[in-house]
Amino acid sequence: MDAMRILLVDDVQVERLQLAVRLQRLGHVVETVGSGAEAIHRYPNFEPDLVLMDISMPDMDGVEVVRQLRRQHTEWVPIIFLSGHDEPEMIAEAIDMGGDDYLVKPVNKIVLVSKLKAMQRIANMRHQLKSTSEQLSIANEKLSEQVNEDGLTKIANRRYLDIKLAEYISTHGRSNSALTVIMIDVDHFKPYNDHYGHLEGDRCLQMVARELKDNFSRAGELVARYGGEEFVVLLSQCGQERALKECERLKKCIERLGIPHTRSTTSDFVTVSQGMLSWYPTGLETPEHIYSIVDKVLYQAKGQGRNCFIAAEFT
Structure with missing residues (x-):
């Protein structure tokens, strides 16, 4: 499995560290934060491929954090919610607010690996699309220069x-x-x-x-x-x-x-x-x-x- 940059958000330190170790053993780069406010602050600089978000946190719950992240950042990065409760209503609200999947804590190892494989496929496609978009942007810029440039003198035409x-x-x-x-x-x-x-x-x-x-x-x-x-x-x-x-x-x-x-x-x-x-x-x-x-x-x-x-x- 290719390495992903994973932002792990959980206010319970023990659970956060345990899951971080498991993710790192699977070869991923993990950044851990203990609150929603930290997640919003760290997100743009870390540029994650995946966010694992605890849904229940005291200062700002995971749903509100995701709502703000989706509003502030146009590039879509997969977000998986984490919760100790397997309630259909909570899952539905989390997905409606911009989540992409849901894991129940403690996270089953086999389920975790399977979810990460699926998210890695999404991350690979997103990186390929981003690379293609950047190449297309460069090509369009060069084409625009050629359209506006005099062929002989290389100044404006x-x-x-x-x-x-x-x-x-x-x-x-x-x-x-x-x-x-x-x-x-x-x-x-x-x-x-x-x-x-x-x-x-x-x-x-x-x-x-x-x-x-x-x-x-x-x-x-x-x-x-x-x-x-x-x-x-x-x-x-x-x-x-x-x-x-x-x-x-x-x-x-x-x-x-x-x-x-x-x-x-x-x-x-x-x-x-x-x-x-x-x-x-x-x-x-x-x-x-x-x-x-x-x-x-x-x-x-x-x-x-x-x-x-x-x-x-x-x-």
Whole structure:
């Protein structure tokens, strides 16, 4: 028989110790307590596979203890009541209150072993189910990450960006706080691709994405790939003054990467142009409308020589 963790609750010390010894000889890990209050306190830390509960105790009877345990803990752990009386009404009440079985004291050895075998089967199934649930949860989490992640750059994709921007607009509208959206374009990316090749072009985008993510990873900040060589940064509770500083910081962090770009007419290294909007949302704006605003000023930044940023006015 596989070992179980058994919480034994009995206010009579001699009976408690005798039964504990028998359970330990059968190979189980046993935690003993002498009152209902101790059982409630010890239960979550001990994490038992089975509870043996004396039904008659002075401070709090076993039925009340089980009622509280079932209310406080959602995971179902088998509970067997112990009693010196074999009364049908008492057994019925105990089962109705959340008990799973009943043993009459003194517990017959053969009956005890049989009950424990049955409870062990339940414990094994519960552990298998828990393990399966945890594996499924991990798989779902990974799947969710893949659904929301851009395959090339491993940052948020356009789908997730749209969802988060809509959420940010709504929450900032309710709190009457400023929100900033920065759209970023890698300067002269087509000549870069044509000269260095698509593999190096992909590597360039990955390096830019990683740098953006490293620099904007605080709570309320999101970096996403908008499409092609364009990225978007969302900055929660960020007003115009701070937004301008963040654009300057972003510009410099990309320059510091020092990615050679001999086909650029702006610099010897890869640079980016930025369009920025900082405003107080009403909560009614759509992501598409916000994208159109920042895209226009991004286009203006590119027309003014690139490697710069322009702030938009909300319209």
